[in-house]
Amino acid sequence: MSDLDEYERRARTWLVANAADLPAEPDLSRSREFMAALYDAGYSGITWPAEYGGQGLSAAEERAFQQASRDFTLPVNIFGIGLGMCGPTLLSIGSEDQKQRYLKPLLRGEEIWCQMFSEPGAGSDVASLQTRAARAGGAEGEHVDGDAWLINGQKVWTSVARQADYGLLIARTNSDVPKHKGITMFIIDMHDPGVTVRPLRDMTGQAHFNEIFFDDVRVSADQVVGEVDGGWQAAVTTLLHERVSIGMGAARTERPASYENVAAAAVEKGLTADPRVADQLVDLYLKERAFELLNARLSQEVKAGIFPGARGSVIKLLLAELTLYGADVASEIFGAETVAYDSEDGAARIARALAWGPGMALGGGTNEIMRNIIGDRVLGLPREPQVDRDLPFRDLKVGTQAKEAGR
DSSP, rough: OOOOHHHHHHHHHHHHTTTTTSSSSSSOOOHHHHHHHHHHHHSSSSSGGGGGGOOOOOOHHHHHHHHHHTTOOSSGGGGGGGIIIIIIHHHOOOOOOHHHHHHHHHHTSSEEEEEOOOTTTTTSSSGGGOOOOTTOOOSTTTOOOTOEEEEEEEEEEEETTTTTTEEEEEEOSSSSSSSSGEEEEEEETTTTTTTTEEEEEOOOOSSOEEEEEEEEEOOOOGESSSTBBHHHHHHHHHHHHHHHHHHHHHGGGGGGTHHHHHHHHHHHOOOOTHHHHHHHHHHHHHHHHHHHHHHHHHHHHHHHTTTGGGGGGHHHHHHHHHHHHHHHHHHHHHHGGGSSSSSSSSHHHHHHHHHHHHHHHTTTTTHHHHHHHHHIIIIIOOOOTTTTTTTTTHHHHHHHHHHHHHH
């Protein structure tokens, strides 16, 4: 038995003892306990540097653990943004002090993170954000209280914000330069009294997202991630990790309208003898298999140290389209049962999938934005005209106000 085989065997043995009997939806306290146990056993942050709390092992060990955990549902989703987006951003561009302070508690589940980019008027065009970070003291250019900043504004569509302890936020710090050049990334303490989080209930009946308001939230200079006014590149780093994390972290069993779930519900209803239903299920299976093969290819590249970059948008787009296709197939097979059900059977699960499906085409960047990124940065097609890209942000705002006033 090779060392890797032995590593996988030990991981599976640990998972059988610690993850086999977990409740389907554990509470936050139980999830934190599991994350700490996972870390103490050596299975959290497997490839992260040991000096920052990781295990310092190779991609081969991480692949072995992923293989061992395929048959288990681990209660770690609430830590996904921190592990898949915020942590990797800090590893890439964070200061030494930030890495030492934040990464190990993140890996142990002691601190939950969120990401705060989108705003009511800045979704697809995030660089148009209005949330501002001004030097403490109010007057432009005035320095008081060291290099502290005061943040005011609003963010929206933020996952796990109610549970989060910290978050990455981008805010405008300079209005005299083009919109992409006057943004800075900050680490925000979500327990600050100036931070107000309100849940947003969607059509699934649940509150997956939140809106957040910032009222004179004071942050110090050591909470700047990267360079002042260099937040756009910092945000791009996070978004690349986000799209890869969303696409490559989505197993089939995590999607209510996956082949397994739709097929199981069809069997439950006695519908699989219908040739039309069988054809649709086969088509859904083939699309999922193609997605999984691309996922596996990019996963192997990541483990080999080749980051997908803009190609992460390909897999994120395919996941969104696959989710919508699965919901379409389910609705055709089950008809009215997907919107009028009175139990917790397969049709009820499919109904929730139909309500959730459109969200996958929005979260992490809309399908239209993903296609633009793929065209520009993967295929090398000509970029769309952007007439406002090189104008100072202050002029853009004045122009918008003047236009609105003249209506």
